[in-house]
Amino acid sequence: MIRLRVNGKPVSLPEGSVVAAAIALSGLDATRSSVRGEPRGPLCGMGICFECRATIDGQPHQRTCQIPVRQGMEVSTDAG
Amino acid sequence: MTADAVVIGAGIVGAACADALSTVGLRVAVVESRVIGGGATAAGMGHIVVMDDSEAQFALTHYSQQLWRTLSPEMPAELEWDPSGTLWVAADEEEMQAVAHKHAYYVARGVNVEVLDAAQLADAEPNLRRGLHGALLIPGDSVVYAPCAAAWLLARAQLRRASLLADRVISIGRHSVHLTTGDRIESPNIILASGAWARELLPAIPVRPRKGHLAITARYPGFLRRQLVELGYLKSAHGHDTESVAFNLQPRTTGQLLIGSSRQYDVTHTSIDAPFLARMLRRAIHFMPALEHLRVIRAWTGFRAATPDSLPLIGPAPGREGLWLATGHEGLGITTSLATGRLIADAIAGRTPAIPPEPYLPARFPQ
Amino acid sequence: MPANFEVVIVGAGPAGLAAASAAVERSRRVLLIDDNPAPGGQIWRGEGRQPPRGVETWLETQVLGPLRPGLLMADRAGVPAQISYEKLILATGARERFLPFPGWTLPSVMGAGGLQALVKGGLAIEGKRVVVAGTGPLLLAVAAYLAKRNARILLVAEQAPRQRVLRFTANLWRQPAKLAQAFSMGRYLALKYRTGLWPVSAHGNGKLEEILLSNSRRLACDYLSCGFGLVPNSELAALLGCRIATGEVLVDEFQRTTRERIWCAGEPTGIGGAELSIIEGRIAGYAATGDRHSATSLFTARMRASRFPREMDSAFSLRPELRRLVHPGTIICRCEDVRFSQLTSHTTWRAMKLHTRCGMGPCQGRVCGPAVEFLLGCAPEGARPPLYPATVSQLALDRQ
Ligand SMILES: Cc1cc2nc3c(=O)[nH]c(=O)nc-3n(C[C@H](O)[C@H](O)[C@H](O)COP(=O)(O)OP(=O)(O)OC[C@H]3O[C@@H](n4cnc5c(N)ncnc54)[C@H](O)[C@@H]3O)c2cc1C
Ligand SMILES: Cc1cc2nc3c(=O)[nH]c(=O)nc-3n(C[C@H](O)[C@H](O)[C@H](O)COP(=O)(O)OP(=O)(O)OC[C@H]3O[C@@H](n4cnc5c(N)ncnc54)[C@H](O)[C@@H]3O)c2cc1C
Numbered sequence: 001m002i003r004l005r006v007n008g009k010p011v012s013l014p015e016g017s018v019v020a021a022a023i024a025l026s027g028l029d030a031t032r033s034s035v036r037g038e039p040r041g042p043l044c045g046m047g048i049c050f051e052c053r054a055t056i057d058g059q060p061h062q063r064t065c066q067i068p069v070r071q072g073m074e075v076s077t078d079a080g
Numbered sequence: 081m082t083a084d085a086v087v088i089g090a091g092i093v094g095a096a097c098a099d100a101l102s103t104v105g106l107r108v109a110v111v112e113s114r115v116i117g118g119g120a121t122a123a124g125m126g127h128i129v130v131m132d133d134s135e136a137q138f139a140l141t142h143y144s145q146q147l148w149r150t151l152s153p154e155m156p157a158e159l160e161w162d163p164s165g166t167l168w169v170a171a172d173e174e175e176m177q178a179v180a181h182k183h184a185y186y187v188a189r190g191v192n193v194e195v196l197d198a199a200q201l202a203d204a205e206p207n208l209r210r211g212l213h214g215a216l217l218i219p220g221d222s223v224v225y226a227p228c229a230a231a232w233l234l235a236r237a238q239l240r241r242a243s244l245l246a247d248r249v250i251s252i253g254r255h256s257v258h259l260t261t262g263d264r265i266e267s268p269n270i271i272l273a274s275g276a277w278a279r280e281l282l283p284a285i286p287v288r289p290r291k292g293h294l295a296i297t298a299r300y301p302g303f304l305r306r307q308l309v310e311l312g313y314l315k316s317a318h319g320h321d322t323e324s325v326a327f328n329l330q331p332r333t334t335g336q337l338l339i340g341s342s343r344q345y346d347v348t349h350t351s352i353d354a355p356f357l358a359r360m361l362r363r364a365i366h367f368m369p370a371l372e373h374l375r376v377i378r379a380w381t382g383f384r385a386a387t388p389d390s391l392p393l394i395g396p397a398p399g400r401e402g403l404w405l406a407t408g409h410e411g412l413g414i415t416t417s418l419a420t421g422r423l424i425a426d427a428i429a430g431r432t433p434a435i436p437p438e439p440y441l442p443a444r445f446p447q
Numbered sequence: 448m449p450a451n452f453e454v455v456i457v458g459a460g461p462a463g464l465a466a467a468s469a470a471v472e473r474s475r476r477v478l479l480i481d482d483n484p485a486p487g488g489q490i491w492r493g494e495g496r497q498p499p500r501g502v503e504t505w506l507e508t509q510v511l512g513p514l515r516p517g518l519l520m521a522d523r524a525g526v527p528a529q530i531s532y533e534k535l536i537l538a539t540g541a542r543e544r545f546l547p548f549p550g551w552t553l554p555s556v557m558g559a560g561g562l563q564a565l566v567k568g569g570l571a572i573e574g575k576r577v578v579v580a581g582t583g584p585l586l587l588a589v590a591a592y593l594a595k596r597n598a599r600i601l602l603v604a605e606q607a608p609r610q611r612v613l614r615f616t617a618n619l620w621r622q623p624a625k626l627a628q629a630f631s632m633g634r635y636l637a638l639k640y641r642t643g644l645w646p647v648s649a650h651g652n653g654k655l656e657e658i659l660l661s662n663s664r665r666l667a668c669d670y671l672s673c674g675f676g677l678v679p680n681s682e683l684a685a686l687l688g689c690r691i692a693t694g695e696v697l698v699d700e701f702q703r704t705t706r707e708r709i710w711c712a713g714e715p716t717g718i719g720g721a722e723l724s725i726i727e728g729r730i731a732g733y734a735a736t737g738d739r740h741s742a743t744s745l746f747t748a749r750m751r752a753s754r755f756p757r758e759m760d761s762a763f764s765l766r767p768e769l770r771r772l773v774h775p776g777t778i779i780c781r782c783e784d785v786r787f788s789q790l791t792s793h794t795t796w797r798a799m800k801l802h803t804r805c806g807m808g809p810c811q812g813r814v815c816g817p818a819v820e821f822l823l824g825c826a827p828e829g830a831r832p833p834l835y836p837a838t839v840s841q842l843a844l845d846r847q
């Protein structure tokens with residue numbers, strides 16, 4: 001199992017999972033807030049819509065549906 | 081059809097002309113072949129900036145900036161008006177001396193300016209690299225989103241009976257223009273505001289396209305506060321080398337950063353020159369290493385209409401009765417559009433202009 | 448500094464994998480690139496497909512655009528890379544077409560393939576109430592997959608009318624493999640399958656709670672998995688200067704584009720399904736390595752396989768009612784939150800973009816472009832680098 005944290009909350013899930021799945025597992029439906037402040041979650045699951053963006057290890061605007069979970073990752077959905 | 085004035089082109093300059101001409105009571109027809117504000121106006125940074133390369137350039141940019149500021153309270157949100165000011169960044173002592181010169185120049189002309197030392201600069205823009213020597217702050221400069229500004233100026237003109245035709249002017253006759261549809265518009269005043277395309281209708285006009293690249297990032301609110309321009313820009317941008325890049329970084333109200341700038345003569349294709357874009361971005365990273373990790377979502381190019389003396393062509397076309405030129409604004413057409421509109425309208429209406437129009441008259445070039 | 452290859456293949460779905468296995472027969476310097484963590488593309492995602500032996504494979508690698516002729520720039524798992532090629536095969540696949548309706552921006556409303564991909568990526572679906580909707584055989588494949596993972600499939604809503612779907616299935620006898628694949632849904636799913644039905648709106652507070660259907664029924668659910676066909680990914684081809692017509696990359700019988708040294712196979716040349724993509728991929732792989740004989744031997748197979756997509760196209764064409772789902776306030780551009788009412792006064796994509804910010808966000812119109820094309824009849828033209836958002840340092844890298 002891979003352990004990581006989403007907004008500080010620990011979650012663990014099998015290797016090969018993507019970060020978007022970890023965010024859902026942490027209990028969140030939305031991965032980001034839109035430019036007018038609406039909650040948004042993943043749409044395409046294949047890296048083209050950018051709705052699943054979150055901050056990973058301090059880097060904003062990462063597409064969480066494309067990025068495999070890695071041990072010790074810090075994911076944050078707070079930035080827009 | 082007939083009109084009191086026909087404006088060819090609905091870029092920021094054409095739109096400003098239409099606005100000003102309709103204000104003095106003329107019935108204006110604007111002809112635009114593509115998208116309103118879709119030419120150089122859609123490619124430019126929209127920095128409303130005072131400049132001092134020459135007395136004439138200062139007079140025009142300063143006057144126009146005041147006109148922008150007067151309009152700003154009425155602007156709708158999509159114009160993204162942002163009075164964020166400019167920091168002219170000095171990388172060495174020589175440039176710091178230029179800061180002192182500029183400071184004296186602007187103070188003498190009543191422009192509010194401030195000199196920042198190295199520590200104040202680092203404080204003002206923490207993402208700049210260390211070791212810079214200081215900067216000149218011009219708080220009165222601002223930023224606008226020019227395509228929407230053009231549309232807004234046109235909409236104002238339309239409220240004063242101006243009409244907009246989606247068509248292309250194929251030739252300019254005596255007191256008339258001919259359209260692709262076979263129609264013609266008769267008018268005592270024809271204003272050529274087709275930017276870098278001006279040569280298509282007037283081959284002898286002393287205007288050369290000068291290509292520029294820009295890149296825009298995703299949203300990084302708070303990363304940058306003011307528009308940053310390297311003082312070396314003055315050495316590179318206004319020289320007439322065939323190619324140059326300079327650090328020029330702009331914060332947008334969206335939280336995005338617009339990264340410039342580059343200049344290339346004698347290139348006509350609109351595609352991105354990736355190695356050249358790379359050079360421009362390396363220049364930006366050189367000043368602001370933290371840019372490295374930010375994401376660029378799009379890059380594009382545009383063409384400035386450059387003249388031999390870097391001043392625009394505003395006024396009657398020599399030897400062509402009724403034809404007025406409003407082009408050749410190079411890298412400052414968004415700034416100077418409003419002043420251009422006023423100068424043209426004043427001349428046509430026989431009013432005294434607010435600044436001397438002579439330096440911009442097309443007649444300064446031999447035919 | 449650039450990595451040098453004879454054949455570079457962009458995309459490791461069915462077409463790209465097939466191209467690689469054909470190309471490697473004659474070339475020892477084949478590179479296969481894909482932005483996913485594993486090969487397989489959309490259809491074989493998560494199935495542990497292996498690249499052909501002898502083919503170098505770069506995963507989590509995104510091609511950002513051409514740097515100059517024969518040289519690509521890429522992001523290889525966060526590291527800038529340059530790749531030089533003698534021959535290039537584009538196998539960039541397709542994406543889903545999403546159509547806006549009120550509530551489509553709520554979290555848990557996803558693409559049909561979108562939800563499937565996320566479940567393959569570890570999203571827990573067991574026991575969740577799922578409605579699969581939209582159009583095409585993909586809906587059934589998705590529903591079958593989700594059912595196997597113990598999702599509770601409440602409904603599979605196909606917008607196409609019953610007669611057209613029936614005619615399509617009747618014609619499938621000529622394609623036994625397809626028939627088995629698409630309609631081996633079993634009794635459980637057959638009972639949930641409805642034609643002539645589509646979602647009208649989605650509702651919920653901060654996330655999806657229920658949907659309203661075109662038959663006026665309301666249905667409470669956890670996920671709406673909703674896709675309206677596929678759109679070719681032709682942006683890279685466009686950047687490379689290949690000719691594109693109605694969104695599809697133009698190729699000759701050897702899958703050669705209008706550009707020297709560039710071939711294209713699979714969905715970018717037209718939506719055709721995996722079987723056709725594989726054949727096209729092999730033809731491109733052979734043609735690119737000079738094996739015209741092997742390439743030519745596949746022409747009849749390609750002709751046979753292209754019948755299915757043509758029939759599919761006509762069976763699952765989008766009904767006009769879908770254009771009337773949007774309200775003035777419905778968001779069309781999700782990146783920039785541009786509403787339908789902001790777009791209707793403009794007549795070209797470029798005007799919409801410049802004056803409303805539609806398509807200006809990080810997806811660069813990949814989602815709203817096809818939607819606007821369907822709703823208002825104008826489409827994005829051309830493409831600009833980078834193909835995907837790239838760091839400043841990646842774009843600042845040059846060969847020197
Ligand atoms: C990279 C770059 C950065 C820039 N940054 C700045 C900046 O920060 N600040 C600033 O002040 N300026 C800037 N500029 C300069 C500024 O963008 C231009 O000077 C200004 O937009 C010129 O406006 P225009 O209306 O003359 O031309 P355009 O916007 O090009 O408008 C001309 C219009 O005429 C139309 N047209 C042409 N021919 C015909 C015809 N025959 N019939 C009908 N219509 C026709 C075209 O379609 C077009 O819409 C920049 C320019 C570039 C390229
Ligand atoms: C302040 C600002 C912010 C922006 N922010 C974003 C953003 O966040 N996201 C984003 O995606 N874009 C953004 N843009 C870019 C904008 O949407 C366009 O990309 C920009 O207008 C450049 O157009 P293009 O060349 O990419 O457009 P294209 O769609 O490629 O069209 C350019 C058209 O202009 C023609 N053209 C221009 N000049 C000439 C000439 N002299 N001669 C002949 N043809 C010419 C070309 O032939 C072509 O048809 C921004 C622009 C500005 C000014």
Ligand code: FES
Pocket residue numbers: 041042043044045046047048049050051052053063064065066
């Ligand atoms: S869900 Fe679309 S990019 Fe990740």
